[in-house]
Amino acid sequence: MAAVTFSLGKNAKLYVGAGGAVSPSTEVKRVTNVNLNLTRDEIDISNRESPDVKVFLAGQADWELTFDLLSDEGATGPYKTISDAYHAGSAVNLKALSKASGNGIEGSFIITECSEDQPMDGVIKASVKAKPTIVDDTYLPKKVTAS
Numbered sequence: 552m553a554a555v556t557f558s559l560g561k562n563a564k565l566y567v568g569a570g571g572a573v574s575p576s577t578e579v580k581r582v583t584n585v586n587l588n589l590t591r592d593e594i595d596i597s598n599r600e601s602p603d604v605k606v607f608l609a610g611q612a613d614w615e616l617t618f619d620l621l622s623d624e625g626a627t628g629p630y631k632t633i634s635d636a637y638h639a640g641s642a643v644n645l646k647a648l649s650k651a652s653g654n655g656i657e658g659s660f661i662i663t664e665c666s667e668d669q670p671m672d673g674v675i676k677a678s679v680k681a682k683p684t685i686v687d688d689t690y691l692p693k694k695v696t697a698s
Contacts, residue, residue: 658692
């Protein structure tokens with residue numbers, strides 16, 4: 552029987568960098584609840600030959616990266632980079648991996664949501680939603696395979 556290894560979320564990695572053609576290298580350490588939502592359009596190709604069941608083709612992929620980022624009011628760092636990108640409507644490069652050299656995605660992303668939660672009895676955090684974009688045609692959104 553083959554050994555089974557599970558990956559813990561606390562060992563996953565998120566990296567951020569300026570938009571452009573460079574893979575991001577700054578680790579976002581004060582992040583929680585990272586979600587990588589990968590979906591694909593369904594193209595219905597049902598026809599009279601279909602055996603009384605709908606049949607489909609895979610359409611375009613839709614990627615969405617969401618995460619909660621603990622507030623850091625410093626002059627530099629990932630929180631400022633992401634907040635500035637949201638307010639300017641500019642792109643940042645993001646890479647989300649299952650572990651340091653794991654599977655995931657990377658590319659340029661626009662920040663479509665940066666909602667800040669300010670609870671009376673807790674730490675301030677931003678809920679961030681990012682969608683892929685193209686800033687440089689030599690650096691396209693891509694799947695990352697474990698090395």
